[in-house]
Amino acid sequence: MTIKKTTINDLEAFIEDSTKAHNIPLSKEDINRINQISQEAEIEESSDDMEIPFVAKDNNDSLEQTHP
Amino acid sequence: MGTVVRFSEFDSYLFNLKNKGERVEGTILDANIIITLSFSPKKFHTRVSEFIRNKILANNMNLYSTVNTTQEFLEFHRRLLLTEGLRTAIHPSSRIKLPNKKRSVIRAQSSILDAREKNNGSDPVFYDREIKKIRDVFCHSGPIGMKLWKTLCDIYLRKQLQLEYKALQKLNVNYLSSYKTEMEDLFHQNITWESAIDICTDVGVGFSDAMILNALQSTHLPFSISLDMDIADAVRGKSSLKDVVMPDELVDKL
Numbered sequence: 641m642t643i644k645k646t647t648i649n650d651l652e653a654f655i656e657d658s659t660k661a662h663n664i665p666l667s668k669e670d671i672n673r674i675n676q677i678s679q680e681a682e683i684e685e686s687s688d689d690m691e692i693p694f695v696a697k698d699n700n701d702s703l704e705q706t707h708p
Numbered sequence: 709m710g711t712v713v714r715f716s717e718f719d720s721y722l723f724n725l726k727n728k729g730e731r732v733e734g735t736i737l738d739a740n741i742i743i744t745l746s747f748s749p750k751k752f753h754t755r756v757s758e759f760i761r762n763k764i765l766a767n768n769m770n771l772y773s774t775v776n777t778t779q780e781f782l783e784f785h786r787r788l789l790l791t792e793g794l795r796t797a798i799h800p801s802s803r804i805k806l807p808n809k810k811r812s813v814i815r816a817q818s819s820i821l822d823a824r825e826k827n828n829g830s831d832p833v834f835y836d837r838e839i840k841k842i843r844d845v846f847c848h849s850g851p852i853g854m855k856l857w858k859t860l861c862d863i864y865l866r867k868q869l870q871l872e873y874k875a876l877q878k879l880n881v882n883y884l885s886s887y888k889t890e891m892e893d894l895f896h897q898n899i900t901w902e903s904a905i906d907i908c909t910d911v912g913v914g915f916s917d918a919m920i921l922n923a924l925q926s927t928h929l930p931f932s933i934s935l936d937m938d939i940a941d942a943v944r945g946k947s948s949l950k951d952v953v954m955p956d957e958l959v960d961k962l
Contacts, residue, residue: 641890643734644880646771648761651745654879655757658746661871662789670863671803677856682807684850 710949712940713931714956715755718763721953731928733894734770735953737881738920738934739780742773746781746875747788750831752935755955764933771881772894772929774919778876778883784833785872786865791821791834793864794842810856813845884923899926907949911942918942924950937961 713721725732744750745757764771794814797804806814817838824830834842846857885891886898897903904922908915917938924932931951932939940962943949 641888643770643890644882646765646880648765650878650880651757651761651765654875655745655748657875657878658785658872659748661868661875662747662785662792664868664871666863674797674804674806674856674859674863677852677859678804678806678810681810681849681852681856684852685807685809 709947710943710951712943712959712962713951713953714959715759715763715953716956718759718953721951722763722767725930730930732767732769732930734772734882734929735764736772736774736884736920736924736927736929736932737777738932738936738939739773739777739916740935741933742777742781742876742879742881743784744935745879746785746872751829752955752957756935759933759955771879772884772923772927773881774916774923775883775885776916776919777881778873780916781876782869782873785869787833787836787839788831789864789868790839790861791832793860794818794834797860807853807856809849810842810846810853813842817842884927886926894927894929896928897926899923907942907946911945913938913942921949 722732741756741760744752745760747753760771795818796802797806798811798814798818817834820838821830821832821834825832843857846853846860882891884894884899886895899919899922903925904915904918907913907921907925908918913921917936920932920934920939921942925948929950931953933953934940935954935958937958939952940954940958943952944962
């Protein structure tokens with residue numbers, strides 16, 4: 641192995657390629673893929689909201705008593 | 709004694725080094741220099757890229773860094789890509805329709821980031837803790853929430869980070885190791901944790917900075933280039949450390 645030498649072209653290529661890497665546009669397929677799973681996740685979210693929390697019946701009830 | 713050298717003073721600084729017979733075959737780049745080169749909206753991008761092009765590469769100097777640099781570079785781009793992807797996904801013009809709770813948490817964290825950008829001129833990049841808050845809402849909502857998060861990561865990160873890594877390789881940075889045969893001539897002592905701890909404990913600088921300063925001390929290279937005020941403070945606070953070269957605007961703040 642030898643010591644690598646950076647040229648001005650290498651520097652330009654690095655800047656250009658790095659910029660390209662974070663400017664890749666999303667494809668239609670990517671968007672559809674996200675939206676399909678999002679629809680399922682929305683249902684999952686809604687069902688979480690519908691879960692009935694434990695409510696004490698009176699002052700003597702406690703979580704310890706009902707869930708030993 | 710180490711000094712903090714301004715970009716604008718570099719020509720005379722280099723002239724003096726050469727006159728004193730110093731070896732100026734290369735320099736150590738802090739990770740923030742490489743990150744700034746790679747992201748054009750970043751403050752100092754133009755100044756740093758012109759400096760590296762016109763003052764370092766034009767003077768036939770090689771680029772060196774520590775092995776931590778790749779990790780720091782990829783970590784910055786991970787946060788940047790996720791920030792851009794998630795913020796774009798909740799933009800009113802986006803065709804992506806995320807579930808309500810997921811949109812809300814992204815919007816909340818994005819508002820915090822907006823304020824930070826506006827008030828402090830911060831980079832448009834979520835902190836890791838902000839990404840964790842968003843990820844928790846996805847991953848703790850059930851298996852489909854987890855699947856959605858993984859899909860977003862796949863779409864926003866997988867190809868992009870591989871390309872960022874390939875781009876970094878094009879910069880031809882040499883990763884410093886006193887155990888590489890081709891670098892034997894560059895070192896006058898091994899890089900050790902003991903000496904890094906010594907630098908850290910002397911000025912309280914973080915270990916990624918201490919490793920840059922420590923690597924520099926172990927080689928014949930006369931200076932590093934950084935955008936980190938901590939490195940400048942360390943150089944000013946510990947007389948045995950070597951020089952750091954920085955943009956004028958940062959040196960003015962010292």
